[in-house]
Amino acid sequence: MLVSLNPLLQKAFCGKFAVPAFNVNSMEMVQAVFSAAEKAKSPVIIGVSPSALEYSADLLPSIVFAHAKRFSKIPFALHLDHGKNFDDCKKAVSLGFSSVMIDASIDYEKKDFLGKHPARKFSENVARTKKVVALARSKGISVEGEIGTLGGIEDATNSSVHLTDPEEAKKFVEETGIDALAIAIGTSHGAYKFSGNPKLKLEIIKQTRKLLPKMPLVLHGASSVPKPIVEQCKKFGLQISSEAQGVPVSEIKKAISFGICKINIDTDARLAFMGALLQKAHDYQGQIDLREYFGAGRTALEKLYGQKIKDFGSANKA
Numbered sequence: 536m537l538v539s540l541n542p543l544l545q546k547a548f549c550g551k552f553a554v555p556a557f558n559v560n561s562m563e564m565v566q567a568v569f570s571a572a573e574k575a576k577s578p579v580i581i582g583v584s585p586s587a588l589e590y591s592a593d594l595l596p597s598i599v600f601a602h603a604k605r606f607s608k609i610p611f612a613l614h615l616d617h618g619k620n621f622d623d624c625k626k627a628v629s630l631g632f633s634s635v636m637i638d639a640s641i642d643y644e645k646k647d648f649l650g651k652h653p654a655r656k657f658s659e660n661v662a663r664t665k666k667v668v669a670l671a672r673s674k675g676i677s678v679e680g681e682i683g684t685l686g687g688i689e690d691a692t693n694s695s696v697h698l699t700d701p702e703e704a705k706k707f708v709e710e711t712g713i714d715a716l717a718i719a720i721g722t723s724h725g726a727y728k729f730s731g732n733p734k735l736k737l738e739i740i741k742q743t744r745k746l747l748p749k750m751p752l753v754l755h756g757a758s759s760v761p762k763p764i765v766e767q768c769k770k771f772g773l774q775i776s777s778e779a780q781g782v783p784v785s786e787i788k789k790a791i792s793f794g795i796c797k798i799n800i801d802t803d804a805r806l807a808f809m810g811a812l813l814q815k816a817h818d819y820q821g822q823i824d825l826r827e828y829f830g831a832g833r834t835a836l837e838k839l840y841g842q843k844i845k846d847f848g849s850a851n852k853a
């Protein structure tokens with residue numbers, strides 16, 4: 536059952552759990568999300584980035600809707616992840632997404648002297664986010680905004696990380712009317728999240744929660760980069776340093792207890808899929824039935840998603 540973020544995150548908020556948001560790029564990933572969610576009876580958010588949409592020739596939503604019919608008991612949102620501008624969001628709305636994220640905290644149109652995208656001014660972020668809220672509101676579609684920036688966002692973004700200022704977050708929510716707020720508390724996208732001790736700035740969640748007691752808060756860049764998966768990837772040929780490090784599950788659980796209701800997972804899925812694919816290529820030498828490879832990736836993803844659902848406390852909450 537397709538819904539916006541609102542019913543999912545309200546329930547998570549009251550029940551002190553987080554709904555996983557899994558980014559998908561292909562049919563196998565969509566299937567793994569639905570099977571894991573159904574097995575665990577978990578609500579789920581399917582995230583699609585503008586580049587994943589483009590990669591699928593805009594067909595990913597149709598693949599999601601076709602599968603949703605077979606998993607009708609699972610409440611899910613189809614959510615645009617990191618919409619860069621109004622046009623990305625408008626396109627998602629026209630393709631049937633039930634939720635969009637407008638990430639106007641970063642200026643994707645400009646690059647600084649390091650070739651990175653700079654952070655946008657607060658007023659500019661507000662103006663751009665408001666425009667998307669106006670578009671979505673009339674259609675019952677939810678909007679996620681972002682205040683503060685993460686390190687290493689998918690593309691080449693700014694290297695300087697700006698953690699969320701809770702006072703600014705309050706002002707941002709009041710001025711924009713968004714439904715969910717992504718905050719920056721020291722996580723980053725990718726497989727190298729920390730150079731030292733992997734700790735989140737949990738006090739930012741606490742302070743933001745105090746000022747915005749009803750706003751669902753979102754955590755990006757929250758993959759755990761599990762060691763066994765990294766080891767499997769390394770063993771079968773992926774060049775990944777042993778310095779790869781994610782957010783420990785214990786920190787994620789604390790973040791949930793302080794009020795995080797939606798957690799985005801992308802890197803862990805990429806690693807799990809790659810590990811399985813590479814191992815298959817090693818074990819199944821000389822074979823060219825592609826379904827064996829993609830199928831192995833799908834099985835690994837289903838297992839990973841099941842674990843995330845458990846870690847985030849969303850099992851049996853569908």
Ligand SMILES: [Zn+2]
Pocket residue numbers: 617724755756799
């Ligand atoms: Zn993100």
